Amino acid sequence: MATINENYLKLPGSYLFAEIARKVAKFKTDNPSANVIRLGIGDVTRPLPPSIIAAMHQAVDEMSNEATFRGYGPEQGYPFLIQKIIDTDYIPRGIHLDADEVFVSDGSKSDVGNIQEIFGLNNTVAITDPVYPVYLDTNVMAGRTADLGANGRFGNVVYLSCNAENNFIPALPAAKVDLIYLCMPNNPTGTTLTKKQLKVWVDYAREQDAVILYDAAYEAYIQEPDIPHSIYEIEGAKEVAIEFRSFSKNAGFTGTRCAFTVVPKAVTALTASGRRQPLNPLWNRRQTTKFNGVPYIVQKGAEAVYTAAGQHQIKELIGYYMANAKVIRDGLLSIGLTVFGGVNAPYIWLKTPQGMDSWAFFDKLLTEAHLVGTPGSGFGPSGEGYFRLTAFGNQENTREAIERIKTRLKV
Amino acid sequence: MATINENYLKLPGSYLFAEIARKVAKFKTDNPSANVIRLGIGDVTRPLPPSIIAAMHQAVDEMSNEATFRGYGPEQGYPFLIQKIIDTDYIPRGIHLDADEVFVSDGSKSDVGNIQEIFGLNNTVAITDPVYPVYLDTNVMAGRTADLGANGRFGNVVYLSCNAENNFIPALPAAKVDLIYLCMPNNPTGTTLTKKQLKVWVDYAREQDAVILYDAAYEAYIQEPDIPHSIYEIEGAKEVAIEFRSFSKNAGFTGTRCAFTVVPKAVTALTASGRRQPLNPLWNRRQTTKFNGVPYIVQKGAEAVYTAAGQHQIKELIGYYMANAKVIRDGLLSIGLTVFGGVNAPYIWLKTPQGMDSWAFFDKLLTEAHLVGTPGSGFGPSGEGYFRLTAFGNQENTREAIERIKTRLKV
Numbered sequence: 001m002a003t004i005n006e007n008y009l010k011l012p013g014s015y016l017f018a019e020i021a022r023k024v025a026k027f028k029t030d031n032p033s034a035n036v037i038r039l040g041i042g043d044v045t046r047p048l049p050p051s052i053i054a055a056m057h058q059a060v061d062e063m064s065n066e067a068t069f070r071g072y073g074p075e076q077g078y079p080f081l082i083q084k085i086i087d088t089d090y091i092p093r094g095i096h097l098d099a100d101e102v103f104v105s106d107g108s109k110s111d112v113g114n115i116q117e118i119f120g121l122n123n124t125v126a127i128t129d130p131v132y133p134v135y136l137d138t139n140v141m142a143g144r145t146a147d148l149g150a151n152g153r154f155g156n157v158v159y160l161s162c163n164a165e166n167n168f169i170p171a172l173p174a175a176k177v178d179l180i181y182l183c184m185p186n187n188p189t190g191t192t193l194t195k196k197q198l199k200v201w202v203d204y205a206r207e208q209d210a211v212i213l214y215d216a217a218y219e220a221y222i223q224e225p226d227i228p229h230s231i232y233e234i235e236g237a238k239e240v241a242i243e244f245r246s247f248s249k250n251a252g253f254t255g256t257r258c259a260f261t262v263v264p265k266a267v268t269a270l271t272a273s274g275r276r277q278p279l280n281p282l283w284n285r286r287q288t289t290k291f292n293g294v295p296y297i298v299q300k301g302a303e304a305v306y307t308a309a310g311q312h313q314i315k316e317l318i319g320y321y322m323a324n325a326k327v328i329r330d331g332l333l334s335i336g337l338t339v340f341g342g343v344n345a346p347y348i349w350l351k352t353p354q355g356m357d358s359w360a361f362f363d364k365l366l367t368e369a370h371l372v373g374t375p376g377s378g379f380g381p382s383g384e385g386y387f388r389l390t391a392f393g394n395q396e397n398t399r400e401a402i403e404r405i406k407t408r409l410k411v
Numbered sequence: 412m413a414t415i416n417e418n419y420l421k422l423p424g425s426y427l428f429a430e431i432a433r434k435v436a437k438f439k440t441d442n443p444s445a446n447v448i449r450l451g452i453g454d455v456t457r458p459l460p461p462s463i464i465a466a467m468h469q470a471v472d473e474m475s476n477e478a479t480f481r482g483y484g485p486e487q488g489y490p491f492l493i494q495k496i497i498d499t500d501y502i503p504r505g506i507h508l509d510a511d512e513v514f515v516s517d518g519s520k521s522d523v524g525n526i527q528e529i530f531g532l533n534n535t536v537a538i539t540d541p542v543y544p545v546y547l548d549t550n551v552m553a554g555r556t557a558d559l560g561a562n563g564r565f566g567n568v569v570y571l572s573c574n575a576e577n578n579f580i581p582a583l584p585a586a587k588v589d590l591i592y593l594c595m596p597n598n599p600t601g602t603t604l605t606k607k608q609l610k611v612w613v614d615y616a617r618e619q620d621a622v623i624l625y626d627a628a629y630e631a632y633i634q635e636p637d638i639p640h641s642i643y644e645i646e647g648a649k650e651v652a653i654e655f656r657s658f659s660k661n662a663g664f665t666g667t668r669c670a671f672t673v674v675p676k677a678v679t680a681l682t683a684s685g686r687r688q689p690l691n692p693l694w695n696r697r698q699t700t701k702f703n704g705v706p707y708i709v710q711k712g713a714e715a716v717y718t719a720a721g722q723h724q725i726k727e728l729i730g731y732y733m734a735n736a737k738v739i740r741d742g743l744l745s746i747g748l749t750v751f752g753g754v755n756a757p758y759i760w761l762k763t764p765q766g767m768d769s770w771a772f773f774d775k776l777l778t779e780a781h782l783v784g785t786p787g788s789g790f791g792p793s794g795e796g797y798f799r800l801t802a803f804g805n806q807e808n809t810r811e812a813i814e815r816i817k818t819r820l821k822v
Contacts, residue, residue, distance in 0.1 A: 001620040002589040002680040003531040004688050008696060043482040053475040056708070057468060063667065064464040066805075070666040071454040106517050106668075106703070113701035117552070120414040137700050141528070178413040211413040255481040255707045256474065257517075269413040277415045285419060289548050290524035292517070295709055296666045297467070394477075 007143045010154070016378035020362070027366055037401045038372040039328070039389040042187065042347075044252045046320060046394075048301070049313030052251065055304035059297040070296040075288045077104025077260065081299045084306035085260060089245070095232040101264050101280060103287055104294050104302075108217050108246040108259040113138040114290075115213055115242060115261070116179070118282040119269065123178035126158040128170050130188055130376060130383030132215070135181040152381045161382040162189060164351060168340060169197055172204050180205065182231075183215040185222060188379045188388040189349040190325075190341015192227045198234050205240035211269060211279070212241040217259075220250035220318050222344045238264040242279065249346065251305045251314050258294055258302045321346050324398040325391035331402030332389075335411055346391040349376070353411040361387050369404040418554045421565070427789035431773070438777055448812045449783045450739070450800040453598065453758075455663045457731060457805075459712070460724030463662065466715035470708040481707040486699045488515025488671065492710045495717035496671060500656070506643040512675050512691060514698055515705050515713075519628050519657040519670040524549040525701075526624055526653060526672070527590070529693040530680065534589035537569040539581050541599055541787060541794030543626070546592040563792045572793040573600060575762060579751060580608055583615050591616065593642075594626040596633060599790045599799040600760040601736075601752015603638045609645050616651035622680055622690070623652040628670075631661035631729050633755045649675040653690065660757070662716045662725050669705055669713045732757050735809040736802035742813030743800075746822055757802040760787070764822045772798050780815040 020040060028036060048056075062068035076082070082102045090097050105111050113134050116125075125139045136157065139145055146155025153159055158177050160170035168191035170182075182201065185192045193201075205212050214231040222229055231241045243262040247253035263283045268276040294302075304310045329342035338351035352361040358375030365371045365387075376386030391398070431451065439447060459467075473479035487493070493513045501508050516522050524545050527536075536550045547568065550556055557566025564570055569588050571581035579602035581593075593612065596603045604612075616623050625642040633640055642652045654673040658664035674694045679687040705713075715721045740753035749762035763772040769786030776782045776798075787797030802809070 001587075002534055002622040004680045004682055004690070004693060005529050005531055006683055008529065008693050009682070009688075011696065014696075014699065045477070045480070045482065047477050047480040048474045050475070053471055056471045056474075060464055060467045060471060063459045063467075064461070066456070066458050069456070069458040069663075071456065071663075072665045109703045110701060118416050118419065120416055123413055134700060141697070141700065176412075209412040252480075252482075254483045254703075257703065257706045269415045271415055271420065272417055277420075279415070282415060282419050285422065285425075286552070288425065289545060289552065290521060292520045292668065293666075295668045295706060297708065298706055 005141070007141050010140050010145070010147055011137060012148060016374070020372065020374065023362070023366065024372055034370045036366075036370045036372060037393070037397050039393055039398070039401055040372045040374045041392065042390055043254050044249065044392050046252055046317055048252050048256065049310065049317060051304040051307055051310040051313055052301045056297050056301040059300035063297065073293045073296055073299070075291055075293045076100070076284065077102070077294060078296070078299050081303050084303055088306045088311075090230065090232070093230060093233055095230055097262060098265065100284070101262055103261045103263065103283060104299065105259050105261060105287070105291070106257045106294055107248065108215065108244045109134055111244050111259060111261045112213065112215055114286065115283070116142055116144070118279060118286055119179060119211075124156065124158060124176065126160055126173055126177035126180045128162050128182065128186070129159040129381060130162070130379030130386070131181070131183055132187045133379065135213070159381070162186070162191070163382050163386070164338070164340070169193065172200065176208060178210050179213060180210055181213045181215065183217075185218040185345035186341075186347075187218065188347055188374065188376065188383065190343075190345035190347035191349070192222065192344045194226045195228050195234060198228055198231065202231070202234045202237045202240060206236055209270065210240065211267065212237070213244070214241050215244045217244065217246040218249055218345050219245065220314070221322065221346055223322065224344055227344055232262070232264070239266045239268070242267060247302050247305060250318060251302070252317060253302070256298055256301060258298050320395070321391045324393060324395060327398055327402055328389050328391060331405055335406055335409065337411065342391070348389045348391070350387050350389065352385050352387055355385065358384055358387055365409070368410060369401070369408045371401050371404060416552070418552050421551050421556070421558055422548060423559060427785070431783065431785065434773070434777065435783055445781045447777075447781045447783060448804070448808050450804055450809070450812055451783045451785045452803065453801055454665050455660060455803050457663055457728055459663050459667065460721065460728060462715045462718055462721040462724055463712045467708050467712040470711035474708065484704045484707055484710070486702055486704045487511070487695065488513070488705060489707070489710050492714050495714055499717045499722070501641065501643070504641060504644055506641055508673060509676065511695070512673055514672045514674065514694060515710065516670050516672060516698070516702070517668045517705055518659065519626065519655045520545055522655050522670060522672045523624065523626055525697065526694070527553055527555070529690060529697055530590060535567065535569060535587065537571055537584055537588035537591045539573050539593065539597070540570040540792060541573070541790030541797070542592070542594055543598045544790065546624070570792065573597070573602070574793050574797070575749065575751070580604065583611065587619060589621050590624060591621055592624045592626065594628075596629040596756035597752075597758075598629065599758055599785065599787065599794065601754075601756035601758035602760070603633065603755045605637045606639050606645060609639055609642065613642070613645045613648045613651060617647055620681065621651065622678065623648070624655070625652050626655045628655065628657040629660055629756050630656065631725070632733060632757055634733065635755055638755055643673070643675075650677045650679070653678060658713050658716060661729060662713070663728060664713070667709055667712060669709050731806070732802045735804060735806060738809055738813055739800050739802060742816055746817055746820065748822065753802070759800045759802070761798050761800065763796050763798055766796065769795055769798055776820070779821060780812070780819045782812050782815060
C-alpha cells in the first residue's frame with residue numbers, strides 16, 4: 001500500500017504568480033486597449049552575448065562528429081569550466097579553491113533545493129523574511145518544519161525579519177539554529193550585507209556549529225566596493241559556508257541552464273556519534289547518484305563567459321539592466337516613495353504608500369498605470385506593505401513605465 | 412549544531428567503476444603495447460544525427476536575437492516537445508495522455524532518483540536484482556532502508572532475483588511491497604518482459620495498492636513484437652505506474668541531457684488518513700519547486716527526434732548498435748558461452764564459464780583478450796557469476812573484440 005510524503009500536503013498552493021496572472025488577464029479583458037508593461041518578473045530579456053553564441057555553435061558542431069562527440073561527462077562538470085570559474089571568480093578575490101570543491105549544475109534552483117538532503121531532519125532552519133521561496137518550501141517538503149500556522153509562518157522555522165526598521169540587516173536569532181539560508185544581494189529586496197555585517201553571521205555559524213547556505217546568484221550586480229561577492233571573502237567562512245552561484249542573471253542563462261555550487265572540503269557537520277563529517281563528499285555522492293551533469297554544449301557556452309570578450313559582453317549586459325534599475329529607483333524617489341535595493345541588485349523594493357497592503361498597491365499600479373509588479377507579501381510575512389519591481393525589462397518599456405508612474409499614479 | 416543525513420553513511424563507496432579503472436590502468440602500465448578495447452561502458456559513441464544538430468544550431472541562433480530569445484521556460488517542458496512525445500511515442504500504441512501528464516527533464520537518472528521524494532518513508536521498496544544502482548541508492552539516502560548486511564543486501568528492501576534459473580522473470584514478492592522498480596529492457600541483463608509477464612506485475616500492483624516505477628530508457632531497442640514499449644500498453648497500468656523515458660540511448664543524448672517522465676493523473680497513493688492522493692500534482696510540485704526546466708536549445712534538439720528525418724536517423728543509430736549486439740551475442744554463443752540479452756537491448760549478459768566469479772572473469776578477459784567489460788556482481792548480489800558487455804562501441808572495435816574472444820580466450 002504505497003503512501004505519499006505527507007509533508008507535501010503542508011504546502012499551500014503556489015498562489016503568487018497564478019493570482020498575478022489571473023488579475024492581469026481580467027484587467028486585459030476589461031481594458032482591451034491598455035498596453036500593460038510587466039516589471040514583475042525575475043527573468044532576463046536580453047539575448048545571449050555573441051561569445052557565448054559562437055561557443056555553443058562550435059560545441060553543437062563537435063557533437064556532430066564521431067571524433068569530437070561527447071557522451072556522459074563528469075557529473076560535477078567539465079574541468080575546463082571549473083578551472084575558469086576558480087581562476088576568474090575566486091583567485092582574484094584571494095579565494096583558493098580546489099577543482100573538486102566546485103560542482104557545476106543545471107541551476108541554482110536545483111542546488112538550493114537539493115542541498116538540504118545531505119542534512120539530518122532534526123536541523124532547525126533559519127531563513128530571512130521576505131525571501132525567494134525555494135529555501136523554505138524544500139525544507140517543508142523534506143519534513144524539517146511543522147505545519148503552516150495562522151500567522152502565515154511554518155512551525156519550527158526561524159524567520160529572520162528584514163525590513164525598513166532594521167535596514168534589511170537580519171538580527172542574529174534568539175533561539176539556536178543549524179542551517180541558515182542567506183541570499184545576498186537579496187531577492188526580492190535588492191539589499192545586501194557589507195563584509196562587516198556578513199562577518200557577524202560567519203562568526204555566529206562558527207560559534208554555533210551552524211552551516212550557512214549562501215545564495216549569491218546576483219553577485220555580478222554588486223557595484224559598491226565594500227559588498228562581498230563571495231562569502232569566502234570573509235575569514236573563516238570556508239569552514240561553515242556553502243555558496244551558490246549562477247550564470248542565469250549575469251550571462252542571461254535562465255533558459256540555457258547552468259550554475260555552480262562551492263562546497264569547500266573544510267565545511268563540516270556532525271554525525272549522530274559527534275564526529276565531524278565533511279560535507280563535500282556527501283554533496284558529491286548526492287550529485288553523482290541523482291544527477292548526470294550539464295549538457296556539454298551549455299558548459300562550453302558557460303566557459304565562453306570567461307573569455308576576455310565574454311567578460312566584456314556580460315558587463316555590458318549587467319550595465320544595461322542596472323541602468324534600468326537606476327531609472328526605476330530615481331523615478332520612484334522623485335515622486336516621494338521610499339525605495340530600497342536597485343544599487344547592487346536588479347531588484348527595487350518599495351514601501352507601499354499610505355500603508356497600503358501589497359495586493360492593494362498591485363491593483364492600484366495595474367489600474368492607474370497599467371503596470372505589473374510583484375506584491376511583497378508573496379515573499380513572506382515581512383514582505384507585507386512592500387512591492388518588488390525588476391530591472392530585467394527592455395530600456396524603452398522601463399522608461400515608459402516610470403513615466404506612467406510619475407504622471408498617472410496617485411500617491 | 413548542524414547534523415548530517417546519517418543515511419548517506421549506510422552507502423558503501425562507488426566501488427565498481429573505480430575498481431575497473433584501477434585494474435585497467437595497472438594492466439596498461441604492465442603491458443604498454445596492449446590495445447585495450449572497452450565493451451564495458453553504457454554510454455553511446457555515435458555523433459548526434461543531422462536533424463538534431465540542425466535544430467540545435469537554429470535554437471542557438473534564436474537565443475542570439477532579442478525577438479526570439481528564451482528565458483525561463485515551463486519547468487515541465489515546452490508544449491511543442493510534450494505534444495510530439497505524446498503524438499509519436501504514445502498515440503500510435505493506443506495510449507492517450509494529457510499534456511500535463513508528461514514532464515520533460517534533464518535525464519532519467521534525475522527522475523528515477525528524485526521520484527521517491529513524493530512517497531512516505533515507510534514504504535517498502537522492491538528492486539529487481541541485478542539492476543542499475545540508482546533505484547536502491549536513492550532510497551538508502553532517503554532513509555527507506557536499514558543497514559547493509561553481511562550478505563550484501565540492505566535490510567528492509569525486497570530483492571527480486573533475476574537470473575538464468577527463473578529466465579530473468581522476477582517472481583512476485585512473498586512479502587508485501589509498496590514501491591516496485593522495474594527496468595525493462597533491463598540494464599544490465601538486456602532481458603525483457605512480454606506483455607503477459609508485465610501484466611502479472613500490473614495486476615499485482617492494483618491488488619496491493621503498490622506503485623510501479625517503470626524505467627523504459629531502452630525501449631527503442633526492442634525488436635520483438637510481443638514486448639511492450641510502454642507499461643501503459645498493459646490494461647490498468649495508468650492507475651498504478653509511473654514511466655521513465657529518455658533520449659540518451661535512442662538519440663545519443665547522454666551528453667546532451669533530455670528525458671521525460673509520465674505521471675498519469677489516475678495514479679494514486681494513500682495519505683495517512685486513507686485518502687487517495689493523485690501523484691501527478693505531487694510530482695508537479697516537486698519539479699516546479701526544485702527544477703527549472705531543460706535548456707531551450709536541448710528541447711529543440713529533442714523535438715527534432717520526432718521529425719520524419721529524425722525518426723529515420725535514430726532508427727539508423729539504433730540499428731548500428733543492435734548490429735554490434737548481434738556480433739557480440741553470436742560470437743559468444745559460437746564459443747559455447749551461455750548468453751542473455753542483446754536481442755531487445757544493447758546489453759549482453761553472459762554466464763561466466765566454469766562457475767568463475769564475475770571479477771575473475773574480468774581479469775581473464777583483460778589479460779587474455781585485452782578487453783574490458785563490467786562484472787555482473789557490481790549490479791547486485793544476483794549478478795555474481797555473470798558479466799555485462801555493451802553494444803555501444805564502434806563497429807570495428809566490436810568486431811575486433813569478438814575476434815579476440817574467439818581466438819584468444821581460453822574457455
